[in-house]
Amino acid sequence: NVICSFVPQQIGEFKVKQVIEIIGPVADENLRSLSMKPFHYINLEFNSICKAYTKKVGVKINPGISPLISNPTRQFVIKDTENQEDLPPVAAMLRSTRTKLHHHQTDDVSEEDALIAFPNDRAASIRTIFTKMPRHDYTDPDYEYTDLEKLEKKMHRDYYADYIRNLRNARLQKEEQRSFTFRINNIPGGHILVMAVILPVKLELSCNEIVLRPQTFLLKTCFRGTVRLYNHLNRPAQFEWKPVRALKGIAFMIRPAKGIVDPYCSLECEVTWQPGVSSPEKGEFILQVSGGNTLTLKCTAHVGHTRVTFLEPRILFSNSSQGLTTWRKAILHNIGQNHAYFKVCDESLLPTINIVPSEGVIPFGGITILNISCTPTVAEKFDTRAKNVFNFSGTYVGNTEVVPFVIKNRGVTRAKVEFNLKDFPLFAMDFKGNAGEFKNTEVPYMYAIEVEESTSVECGIAFSPVE
Template sequence: MAERCRDVCGVRIAPAELRFSAVPGSRYRAALTVQNLRAGACHLRLLPPHQPQFKLIVENPEKPIASGLQVKAVVEYTPKCAEDLQDKLTLLIDDDVVHIPVLGLIPYCDLEIESEVNFGEMIANNKLVTKEISISNRGTISGVFRILYDGVVLLNIKPARGVVKPKSVRKIKVDICTDVPGVIKEMMKVELESRGCTEVWIKGVVVEQFLKVLGVNCGKVLKCINFGPLYFGTSKTEQIHLYNEGPECVDWVAVLEDSAIGGEIATDLHGSTDAVLHDLSVKTKDVDVSNVILCVPNQGTLQPYEKSLITLCFSLQKLERDFEVNDASLVQDYVLFLRFETVGKRGDCLQDLSGPATTRSDSLHVDLALTGSGFPVILTFKPGTVLNFEDCYLGEQTQVVCTMKNESKFLPLMFRFCKTAHFSVSPARGKLKKNSEKEVVISFSPHQIGTFEMKQIIDIVGMGVDKSNVAVLKTKPFHQIYLTLLGVCKCKQTSVVFTINPGLTPLISNATGQFVVRSTGQLSDTAPVAILKSTQTQIHTHRKNRNCEDNALIAFPNDRAASLRPSEWNKKYRFPRSFFFLPCRQFCVYNNPVSIGIKSAEGLKSPNISITEFSMEKPQPKMLSLDDNGVLTSRKLEAIVSKSTNKGVWSWLSPMPSSAQEKRDCSLTLTNKQLHQIFIGPSTIDFGEVCVYSTTTKELHIINNLSVHIWIQIEIEVAELQETSPLSQVVPPLTKTHIPVVFETTTVGMFKNSFNYKINNQHIGHVLVIAHAMPIELHLSKRELILNPIPGCLAGTEFRRTVRICNPRNRPVGFTWRPLTGDRKSAFTVKPTRGMLCKYSVFMYIYLGFVEAYSDVECEVVWHPGFNTPETAQLTLCVRKGNSIHLKCFAKVIIHVTALEKKNVWISLSK
């Protein structure tokens, strides 16, 4: 019945019309309301319809109805027959007349369905995409619908048939498996009650999602980046764009393929094959290429059709060799592949466990080749690295001209001389082009007297990487070269004349009052010196100085300025004060990270360690830390996978986190790199051809290569996979396990569906399940069987032959043989090699047997001859819950007649 209202002549009529179902023998009632919307009062009066089937029950007011008040009435409808009846009520509003339609209609259903279901653009990622369509019923009774589909693309339609109640809408789910790219344009037929067959088109496009590496400036696809030649210790950066060409967001991670075919690590590609094979001192297996190639960022999420700026840094270090070689031969060429992969798509890692990956999603990656070469700094000097300067006096200067040559044929070189005492260089810094030379002048300007052997440090400056910001390179020294500078500073000799004090202590004297210098009142170039012959006096006797050698004289300690230089060059002196500086010099010699200021074997004793003090625990395998910022490499992934897979399979694990450590670990939000180290697969489980009413199991492998626990939860909604268990497991670090996925179905046809799983109740993944459900059936090796007598058998059993029953499915099947003879006992019997004899009727027995999965059984058919027994028969192989096969049997009887019998027959015929 219509619920809509109608405003007319200042009043509101609800409903606007009255509709009833014309079902004979029923009585229907409907309420009617008339409300005054005018500003003042008005007269309202309802008059009944003309048809007697309609009855109006109302109390019409005699007085006017005030504004806002209403009049209520009830209309009864009692149909006498199933027919459409139309009438009207008359409403008097003062001087106005309004008619209200009253309809009695035969009950009907009015089903409508959308003509198109558009899935839009989808990604070929083996997911099940669901859309809903609506079937509405605007009629007065329920309507039945049925959906028919026999197209190429697999569509799961639920429900395929059903009932839509009146005045209601029912949702129909249509699933599409996005496993194959292509354009979807399929048609399904929908049979609607009282409307006939309607066509509904299923449309959509399944595309492959691609990751592309684009140039920042050109915007074109990049296949290779050549960093060119670099000095060891320097760095070079390049920027790229990682582009998501697809309508869905994608989580990605960068993996450096350091074990790929065609890759080269620290190899001199310009050398001969013999030289490369002979050069076994380079430890290329120990090279961590994650320090050679830096990728920032090395993980992330790309929105649909989004670009992300990535900085690649090529940084080289000189490799260590087992023995000394020429630096000019230390050339390292690198050819590496950087792969940008979708998180979790590591089907190759599960290949040994579950076979090769067959899904297209496992190939969602892009490779970028990276090439570069490392060269040592080769800087030669003329006349050499040891420079001898001419002897000079204090205040004078000597110079040496040195020629530096950059022997590199590929790279220029920037140098910088560090400051060195008594020596100066001009120019102190500069740049040498490749294969060029430059002259520098090194000056020796001593500031004190003595022999000098100085080490001149030359810094080689280049661009180096900043770990905090890889995109910005800084200029810093990356290599040092040393020159040895030798020089001698002499002084001009002047004799100092001393006089002996005759006994009178002058105004200026020393502590002894002796050996005072002449002309003490004037400034002179001589210094007052007090000397003491240690062999002639005991004034400064000390027990430590009694064993002096060669009668050496001790300088008087009060004259500190003059006691450091001898007054007579032909005599020996000792300076006791210099002994106080010996501990400081000794500390400077041993002040390094190894000796830490302690002289070796200086009173230290090694502790005595017992073998019982050693820990018997096995060393824990090295795992990637959770906060590792370096790029993943294929060798690291292979190493952690081998550590996890070499362990035994854990089959019984805790379903939920129980300990405090497990709860902390299982609440972590994992990064893309950490998720990439968790292998759950295969991503597509293909059961192949399976038999209905059978149970088939395949394993879903889980490998946790992290150093923390993870919590795996599986969500299964489809009935065919409900027997899968367990659905929740806490997997310890470096552990592998598996979950048996059980498939059971009673419906023949193709099955494609997926189930989801969660890691730590946050990160969602999915697994596609494919199966082709086949009916239960057996095959016969022959449909016709001719039985010939076999010599040597007992009479009555010489007619026998075998037929083979084959079971091509994965389920044991039971069968029975039944002859088509009605109640008569058949002359043919069949005995399976395995089975039991069952009584079928009073006159006949049947044999019930079983055929195991993927095997066959031989059955023996025997014809028993007798009086008036038929020589032909038809046996039926009845498969339990399956098909039936007919076998035609013929007994070939041969009658042997002797010559005497033939003669007697001829004589009787002639008579």
């Protein structure tokens, strides 16, 4: 028989788990010898409650002379107080000024020559926290903690704090144990102790970076790839994908976005990219495992090379009425090996020209129609207008500085380029004697030159300051 005893040292409720080891012969690792080792464990749980013990003390009325031991009112005397040996270690007195609700510092130092405010004092002599007035604090030396009691109290507090801390560490770092018995030729051979280490749930990726390339001719599903999640543990793992937002937005998607991977199983997730000229070609996803690890998946989309041409390289509006809108069509043909994504650069367009759609997709081997509108506001001839900036710095008065530049005709027909310097009388064009130069003596501020197809002409703009 095993007898367990409990001797409380403070008031409260106690719960303790005691582990009992069963020792017996256990086979060694080489299975050649036996040794005395613990092969089974039994957990005993002890529960106890220690309550405070209050002894009733009789009082008698003091009609005359007050004895040495009495309360401050000198009216009641405790019987046999001088000879009493089993005094309680502490008495609970009202100490409103020491409450932690209004004061964040405690003081265990007792005041000398202090008295106790008993309940039979005058009501006017008691000041509580609700009157917002200070009151006297009395401490009876007979009920005050001694230095030894204060030390024991601190030791108890530190002991249980360490006990709780050790329990928590043991729970976080515990190991699952179980003993099995075995028989050889129907004869008990001993016990086998099986130990397992508890690990947090964890998922693994088949790859940390995935590159998407065109797979099919379907526009919405041509950029796709897969990544696999592996769960090598014996516990289900719950996960969720969270995209990392970029300045250009998010063009990648992954499905399923959340789910559960069963023990010793894997799950395939599909990654797709929404193609477009404005779609970012790089992105990231964060894989968060509930109660487990966190991983990062980087995604990249490779569009591939392509080639696009105009079926008609030149669009003619002929005679367009001033103030009215004229529509023409341009056809883009994709002659490359991949889908093409285009965008119209508005910076190079005249304010009277509008092209829709401004961006889109040209399928592999397909065509896309651009609708071009022209709404002229003035009567003029134009093919297109180019805007360039020429910087002249440090030109002296009376001198001429020439900034050279080159005109390139990348078209398939001859082009005529005109320069209108009506509002800039200090500037002039220098075509360096090219054969295609046009001169108009009636309009001296207008300059023109013809450039043959697929050729270039060296020119210059001259600046002659006079003041």
